[in-house]
Amino acid sequence: MRIYLGGIETGGTKVVCGIGTEDGELVERTSFPTTTPNETLNQIFMFFHNKNIKAIGIGSFGPIDLNKESKTFGYIKNTPKPYWSQLNLLGELTKRFPFPVELDTDVNVAALGEMKWGNAKGLDSCIYITVGTGIGVGAVTEGVVLHGMSHSEMGHILVRRHPKDHFKGICPYHRDCLEGLASGPAIEERWGEKGEDLIEYPELLEFESFYLAQAISNYILILSPKKIIIGGGVMKKKKLLPIIRDKVKQNLNDYVQSKELDKLDSYIVSPGLGDNAGLLGAIALAERSC
Amino acid sequence: MRIYLGGIETGGTKVVCGIGTEDGELVERTSFPTTTPNETLNQIFMFFHNKNIKAIGIGSFGPIDLNKESKTFGYIKNTPKPYWSQLNLLGELTKRFPFPVELDTDVNVAALGEMKWGNAKGLDSCIYITVGTGIGVGAVTEGVVLHGMSHSEMGHILVRRHPKDHFKGICPYHRDCLEGLASGPAIEERWGEKGEDLIEYPELLEFESFYLAQAISNYILILSPKKIIIGGGVMKKKKLLPIIRDKVKQNLNDYVQSKELDKLDSYIVSPGLGDNAGLLGAIALAERSC
Ligand SMILES: Nc1ncnc2c1ncn2[C@@H]1O[C@H](COP(=O)(O)OP(=O)(O)O)[C@@H](O)[C@H]1O
Ligand SMILES: Nc1ncnc2c1ncn2[C@@H]1O[C@H](COP(=O)(O)OP(=O)(O)O)[C@@H](O)[C@H]1O
Ligand SMILES: [Zn+2]
Numbered sequence: 001m002r003i004y005l006g007g008i009e010t011g012g013t014k015v016v017c018g019i020g021t022e023d024g025e026l027v028e029r030t031s032f033p034t035t036t037p038n039e040t041l042n043q044i045f046m047f048f049h050n051k052n053i054k055a056i057g058i059g060s061f062g063p064i065d066l067n068k069e070s071k072t073f074g075y076i077k078n079t080p081k082p083y084w085s086q087l088n089l090l091g092e093l094t095k096r097f098p099f100p101v102e103l104d105t106d107v108n109v110a111a112l113g114e115m116k117w118g119n120a121k122g123l124d125s126c127i128y129i130t131v132g133t134g135i136g137v138g139a140v141t142e143g144v145v146l147h148g149m150s151h152s153e154m155g156h157i158l159v160r161r162h163p164k165d166h167f168k169g170i171c172p173y174h175r176d177c178l179e180g181l182a183s184g185p186a187i188e189e190r191w192g193e194k195g196e197d198l199i200e201y202p203e204l205l206e207f208e209s210f211y212l213a214q215a216i217s218n219y220i221l222i223l224s225p226k227k228i229i230i231g232g233g234v235m236k237k238k239k240l241l242p243i244i245r246d247k248v249k250q251n252l253n254d255y256v257q258s259k260e261l262d263k264l265d266s267y268i269v270s271p272g273l274g275d276n277a278g279l280l281g282a283i284a285l286a287e288r289s290c
Numbered sequence: 291m292r293i294y295l296g297g298i299e300t301g302g303t304k305v306v307c308g309i310g311t312e313d314g315e316l317v318e319r320t321s322f323p324t325t326t327p328n329e330t331l332n333q334i335f336m337f338f339h340n341k342n343i344k345a346i347g348i349g350s351f352g353p354i355d356l357n358k359e360s361k362t363f364g365y366i367k368n369t370p371k372p373y374w375s376q377l378n379l380l381g382e383l384t385k386r387f388p389f390p391v392e393l394d395t396d397v398n399v400a401a402l403g404e405m406k407w408g409n410a411k412g413l414d415s416c417i418y419i420t421v422g423t424g425i426g427v428g429a430v431t432e433g434v435v436l437h438g439m440s441h442s443e444m445g446h447i448l449v450r451r452h453p454k455d456h457f458k459g460i461c462p463y464h465r466d467c468l469e470g471l472a473s474g475p476a477i478e479e480r481w482g483e484k485g486e487d488l489i490e491y492p493e494l495l496e497f498e499s500f501y502l503a504q505a506i507s508n509y510i511l512i513l514s515p516k517k518i519i520i521g522g523g524v525m526k527k528k529k530l531l532p533i534i535r536d537k538v539k540q541n542l543n544d545y546v547q548s549k550e551l552d553k554l555d556s557y558i559v560s561p562g563l564g565d566n567a568g569l570l571g572a573i574a575l576a577e578r579s580c
């Protein structure tokens with residue numbers, strides 16, 4: 001008999017729920033807008049009601065408290081998203097579901113999915129970067145999802161500025177951190193139009209690749225991951241990825257030597273699971289509790 | 291009967307050898323200058339000759355190849371240190387010693403020592419930073435020494451410049467990376483005198499703390515370690531550490547919340563094992579193979 005597992009991806013704008021097998025085959029999938037916690041949680045419960053599953057994994061937007069010793073373990077922390085701050089997300093779900101529930105960040109879970117069934121298959125480390133409304137990064141190091149004190153916040157690292165970029169930055173905490181300069185909303189604010197409506201003009205590509213390549217270079221120097229996966233809305237500008245690879249090479253200047261870095265085309269790549277990295281990762285997370 | 295373990299710390303200028311117990315008690319210790327590989331290895335062999343030990347751990351200067359699948363696993367890679375490039379360090383030692391030999395970087399080993407007997411005791415993650423002739427960082431994440439593709443090179447991350455600092459930087463690979471701007475030799479080149487001969491004047495403290503706090507902020511955002519230990523020659527300027535803590539707090543601006551970050555005085559600290567962090571760490575590494 002096949003085992004079925006549930007996955008939930010709770011994003012700032014939408015929630016994706018699905019059911020899959022241990023082999024990462026999706027048998028059912030749905031999505032709906034993220035509204036109030038009450039309404040959204042009810043829709044999640046309805047989707048999974050009477051489904052024959054063994055466990056559920058959730059990848060959630062953050063920040064969330066993942067410190068198992070904390071009194072607020074499993075809570076969403078302060079978030080600009082109305083009504084969701086201080087919600088006991090894990091508690092609400094474990095209360096209502098009769099099977100194990102596992103929680104991690106959306107990006108950690110996506111990294112897990114890519115390691116299990118995507119572009120980092122067979123490896124024991126990778127990072128998963130999404131460049132969208134925010135910049136989020138999940139990491140697996142030495143076979144284990146990286147948590148540390150709770151979870152990392154790599155989207156907010158401090159970066160040196162492009163000499164021609166005088167945009168002030170939009171991060172409410174750090175102003176011109178990586179997310180403040182290179183997220184989708186930063187692009188929109190700098191150029192007055194949404195990224196998807198802007199053509200790939202040279203300055204946009206130059207600034208965006210400058211910041212993302214710099215961040216990736218530092219992630220390599222610090223984490224030394226065996227694969228880097230980068231996706232999200234902003235990466236739909238297809239010209240970006242090759243320029244980012246070139247700039248990473250320039251930044252590192254052959255200081256770090258490894259067979260992976262000799263082939264940047266297969267080292268810094270798009271998600272192998274496409275838009276399902278998060279959902280399948282949540283299913284992979286669920287499997288861990290079986 | 292007590293078990294004795296050997297430790298070796300090979301630095302760019304000197305080698306330290308020692309013998310200790312499983313409890314981290316040093317029973318013998320010696321040191322000598324690092325000269326040619328031949329002479330230096332012979333001195334190491336002589337020290338351990340006829341000693342009743344079960345295993346040896348080595349913490350070495352780098353870069354070294356720690357990828358177990360590589361043909362040059364255990365070799366020192368290209369280093370400016372004459373005669374040491376491409377030396378099969380691990381091979382030379384395993385060939386001559388009749389017991390298991392374990393190798394890692396000097397800073398990874400120091401992190402291990404601090405976790406076992408020093409200021410990160412009882413935790414499952416920490417980073418160990420040394421600011422000296424170079425800037426090196428070792429890390430343990432989720433209980434495991436961080437290796438990834440081989441080992442990290444966090445001393446070379448790209449940093450934003452202090453607005454008043456016009457020094458060009460001295461890293462032969464990246465010019466103005468962290469090590470290029472904030473290592474001991476960078477201080478010497480910028481101000482024309484060795485750090486130990488310079489008084490703690492405001493600009494020195496300001497620049498140095500600016501770069502180190504920035505790097506530490508990024509390490510926190512990326513690795514989320516439960517303890518940060520910082521030592522090395524440059525940190526002998528005792529005024530630096532408190533200023534670094536203040537600047538880390540400013541940089542993070544309460545975005546990351548954790549009980550550790552609420553008490554920076556006990557979060558960013560000097561090595562608990564002092565100058566023996568590396569040697570005791572090598573002994574801790576040796577114990578892993580028993
Ligand atoms: N082709 C594009 N070029 C640049 N930016 C884009 C493009 N498509 C979407 N974006 C931006 O990406 C962000 C949405 O990212 P996405 O990953 O789809 O969602 P989210 O991060 O909310 O999960 C928006 O800021 C949007 O303007
Ligand atoms: N009090 C001090 N203030 C600033 N720099 C110092 C001080 N003492 C030593 N240094 C610098 O630290 C470096 C040596 O660092 P150390 O950690 O002792 O050795 P190494 O890194 O070679 O193992 C030298 O560049 C030296 O000038
Ligand atoms: Zn920020």
Ligand SMILES: [Zn+2]
Pocket residue numbers: 445446461462463464465467468469470
């Ligand atoms: Zn450098």
